[in-house]
Amino acid sequence: MSAPNPAAVIHALQHCLPSVMRWGGAIARRMRQYNIAVDGKSSGNANTDALTLADLTVQELLIAALRDADPILRQCRVQGEETTGDMARFATESTLAIAIDPIDGTKQYRDRTGNGYSLICHLHDFSTPLYSLVFAPDMGPQGTWVEVTGQKLVCGPDDPDRTARSVLDSLPDLTAPRSNPGPGIYLIGFQQRDTQRAREVDTLQWGQGTLAGRTSDEMQGSIYPLMSTGEYIGSLIHSPNIYDFPVSMHIARIRGGDAVWVHNGQPVNYRSLWMDERAGMLRYPGIVACSEDRSVLQSLCRLSADWNPVRYAD
Numbered sequence: 619m620s621a622p623n624p625a626a627v628i629h630a631l632q633h634c635l636p637s638v639m640r641w642g643g644a645i646a647r648r649m650r651q652y653n654i655a656v657d658g659k660s661s662g663n664a665n666t667d668a669l670t671l672a673d674l675t676v677q678e679l680l681i682a683a684l685r686d687a688d689p690i691l692r693q694c695r696v697q698g699e700e701t702t703g704d705m706a707r708f709a710t711e712s713t714l715a716i717a718i719d720p721i722d723g724t725k726q727y728r729d730r731t732g733n734g735y736s737l738i739c740h741l742h743d744f745s746t747p748l749y750s751l752v753f754a755p756d757m758g759p760q761g762t763w764v765e766v767t768g769q770k771l772v773c774g775p776d777d778p779d780r781t782a783r784s785v786l787d788s789l790p791d792l793t794a795p796r797s798n799p800g801p802g803i804y805l806i807g808f809q810q811r812d813t814q815r816a817r818e819v820d821t822l823q824w825g826q827g828t829l830a831g832r833t834s835d836e837m838q839g840s841i842y843p844l845m846s847t848g849e850y851i852g853s854l855i856h857s858p859n860i861y862d863f864p865v866s867m868h869i870a871r872i873r874g875g876d877a878v879w880v881h882n883g884q885p886v887n888y889r890s891l892w893m894d895e896r897a898g899m900l901r902y903p904g905i906v907a908c909s910e911d912r913s914v915l916q917s918l919c920r921l922s923a924d925w926n927p928v929r930y931a932d
Contacts, residue, residue, distance in 0.1 A: 621713045622693040627741060628749045628767065631716075634687035635680075635751050636763075636782030639737050642676040643755035646721060646737070649675065655728050670728050674702045676720035676737060681705060684716060691716070694741070699861040699899060714748075715888075716741050719861035723840065733757050734840040738862050745887045747868035754840045763789060764842045766868045773846035795873045795910055796848030801830040803909075803918070804841045804866075807856030807929065815925075819854060822917045829914070845869045845910075852909030854880075854918050857929045859899040860891065866908050875910035879903075880919045881927060896930070903927070 649672040681703030684691045695715040696708040708716075719738040721727050727735035733756035740750040752764040753776070761776040765786050772789035776782070801824060808815045812833045819831030829851070837844070842865050844850040852875070853866050867877035867886065877886050881904060891900050904927040907918035 622690050624714060624741075624743070624748055626690050627694060627714055630688035630691055631739070631741060631749055631751070632765075632767075632786075633783065634683055634691075635739055636753075636786055638680060638683040639739070639751060639753040640761070640776065640778070640782045642679050642720070642737050643753050643761055645679070646672045646676055646727070646735070647755050650727060650730065670721065670724060672727070673700050673721045673724055677718055678703050680718055680720060680737075680739060684708075697860060697900065699859065701898070713743055714741060715743075717861050717864065719859075722862040723834070726834065731835075732838065734837065736840045736842065738842075738865060740864055740868065742864060742888055744889050745885075746871065747864045750865040750868045752840070752842045752865055754843060757839050757843060762840075762843050764846050764865070764869075765789075766865065766872060768872070769793070771846060771869060771872050773843050792846055792848075793872055799848040799851045799911070801825075801827060802837070802844065802850030803829050803831050803914075804834075804837055804844075804850060804853040805831050805855065806834050806853075807858065808925075809856075809929070809931070815854070815922075818921060819918070822921060824851075824914060824917065829917070841866060842869065851911055851914055852907065852918070854905070854907050854922060856905050857892075857894070857901040857903060858906050859894075859897075859901050860888065861899070863902070863906070863908075870908050870910045873910035875908070875912060876915060877906055877908035878915060878919065880905045880907050880922045880925075883915075883919055894929070901929075 677700045685707045695712045696705045697717040699719045723735035726732040736754040741748045750766040755761045758775045764773045771793045774789040803819050805816045816831030822829040894901050909915045
């Protein structure tokens with residue numbers, strides 16, 4: 619397989635993506651005012667199956683920007699949660715891949731039930747994320763950024779009076795583990811048992827209290843800013859997809875934690891994936907625990923190691 623230089627790819631992404639993500643966020647905010655739901659997925663889970671014209675439009679925009687920004691980006695594979703966009707212009711075999719979730723949290727976005735939807739793009743090799751960028755358009759007055767490299771994690775509010783890149787360059791460095799993080803654990807993917815599993819997490823002792831399991835309906839905001847600022851300490855997800863979850867893994871790993879399979883405690887990677895034909899998504903198999911705190915990882919693994927690793931009951 620070809621091997622574009624990771625540092626050069628990250629440099630290109632850091633310079634082309636922020637402005638385009640901001641434009642995509644503006645499009646998403648505007649389109650959210652209309653009835654833009656479309657059919658397209660049939661896994662039987664409402665969170666997974668939600669799809670809107672905004673998902674398709676924003677992905678088209680992001681892929682076109684990646685295609686045109688720098689020739690080195692076309693040496694990477696592109697993995698889009700949706701099928702739209704000029705993906706044929708990119709490499710079919712490469713050690714690096716750019717994964718895109720144009721609207722993470724589509725059900726909440728479509729139903730106008732919260733502000734936690736976000737635009738996500740991350741670069742990875744076969745073992746770990748190398749660069750992540752998230753923009754949550756409705757978290758805060760002008761939106762909220764998360765950017766993760768191999769050395770630094772930043773998170774904070776957008777300021778449209780300045781270029782997106784200059785805003786990101788000015789955000790505080792949050793790389794160090796939080797001195798007093800919150801107990802939140804995000805849960806999703808357990809189908810009709812999300813709430814039950816969240817209540818089981820509520821029983822886990824941690825620090826001076828207990829962990830707090832939160833489903834997508836119970837969590838206010840996007841998990842990536844919440845993990846970055848320390849309000850949430852991690853997540854427990856059944857068969858997470860590769861388009862959004864790895865940003866949580868990236869945040870955890872840069873702070874000294876990890877994302878692991880609960881049945882064996884081994885770090886997850888991009889080699890062991892399966893195609894969920896019902897949802898049209900690449901996923902990690904089984905249940906994955908993620909946290910910057912390794913004692914939390916151990917507790918989550920002990921709790922869920924015997925839970926059913928099969929996503930669909932039938």
